[in-house]
Amino acid sequence: MSERKVLNKYYPPDFDPAKIPKLRLPKDRQYVVRLMAPFNMRCRTCGEYIYKGKKFNARKETVQNEAYLGLPIFRFYIRCPRCLAEITFKTDPQNTDYAMEHGATRNFQAQKLLEEEEKRMQKEREEEELNNPMKVLENRTKDSKLEMDVLENLQELKELNQRQANVDFEAMLKQHKEVEEEQRRKEQEEDEQEMKAMLEQAQNRRLLMDSDSDEEPAKHCPNPTTRTKPRAILKTKQNKNKTKKTPKKPPKKPTKKPQKTKPKQKKKPPTKKTPKTKKKRTL
Numbered sequence: 001m002s003e004r005k006v007l008n009k010y011y012p013p014d015f016d017p018a019k020i021p022k023l024r025l026p027k028d029r030q031y032v033v034r035l036m037a038p039f040n041m042r043c044r045t046c047g048e049y050i051y052k053g054k055k056f057n058a059r060k061e062t063v064q065n066e067a068y069l070g071l072p073i074f075r076f077y078i079r080c081p082r083c084l085a086e087i088t089f090k091t092d093p094q095n096t097d098y099a100m101e102h103g104a105t106r107n108f109q110a111q112k113l114l115e116e117e118e119k120r121m122q123k124e125r126e127e128e129e130l131n132n133p134m135k136v137l138e139n140r141t142k143d144s145k146l147e148m149d150v151l152e153n154l155q156e157l158k159e160l161n162q163r164q165a166n167v168d169f170e171a172m173l174k175q176h177k178e179v180e181e182e183q184r185r186k187e188q189e190e191d192e193q194e195m196k197a198m199l200e201q202a203q204n205r206r207l208l209m210d211s212d213s214d215e216e217p218a219k220h221c222p223n224p225t226t227r228t229k230p231r232a233i234l235k236t237k238q239n240k241n242k243t244k245k246t247p248k249k250p251p252k253k254p255t256k257k258p259q260k261t262k263p264k265q266k267k268k269p270p271t272k273k274t275p276k277t278k279k280k281r282t283l
């Protein structure tokens with residue numbers, strides 16, 4: 001039992017490893033692997049579509065005499081699921097992709113093919129220009145001419161569009177009306193605001209007048225905006241004098257005021273602020 005744990009085995013003195021028979025396998029031997037189709041393709045024999053991701057039991061082999069930077073390239077053999085025709089494709093490490101080999105055509109590649117073609121053209125041109133300075137000039141003039149043509153075409157198209165553009169009178173009228181309406185509304189709002197401002201101003205002035213009236217009543221009398229106060233002040237004076245302005249008395253307030261003046265202390269208050277002035281006066 002202890003034997004199985006032994007790490008060092010006994011080699012007899014005449015042991016020769018070269019004499020051990022080797023398992024000789026062919027280099028292009030094939031393995032069976034399970035894989036998924038790496039791209040969409042269509043069988044050339046029966047026209048069946050094989051979509052990316054379809055699973056196959058494939059045979060895999062290393063491609064002989066072909067490598068990319070030392071990387072081996074593998075080839076896979078699958079069978080069309082409908083007609084059993086053999087389809088092969090290879091790995092393509094240069095483009096990190098797979099390359100169709102035969103038995104099917106690859107689908108949905110138009111964009112890629114176009115890009116490749118463009119790249120190839122560009123490369124060709126560059127090579128040509130490197131060797132031939134005249135070609136450079138030629139290409140440049142060609143390019144500028146092409147650009148001019150494109151611009152011209154664009155201008156023409158624009159003009160054509162303008163010519164075909166219809167004049168919509170209805171829409172124009174409607175727009176005009178809307179603008180007018182807007183203007184009218186604005187004017188109205190402005191008027192209202194002005195009115196409000198003026199009213200406020202007048203009220204403020206009135207308040208100021210009330211607070212100042214006991215000190216300088218004579219100055220404020222001519223002010224036209226504050227009518228009630230100066231009159232009241234005048235009336236109080238009139239009550240004291242009872243000479244000049246008795247005929248001038250305005251309709252309601254003056255008639256009441258003289259009656260109330262008799263108690264002398266709390267006379268007529270047409271507004272709330274007048275009592276203050278009178279109190280001060282009495283004081």
Ligand SMILES: [Zn+2]
Binds near residue numbers: 045
């Ligand atoms: Zn097929």
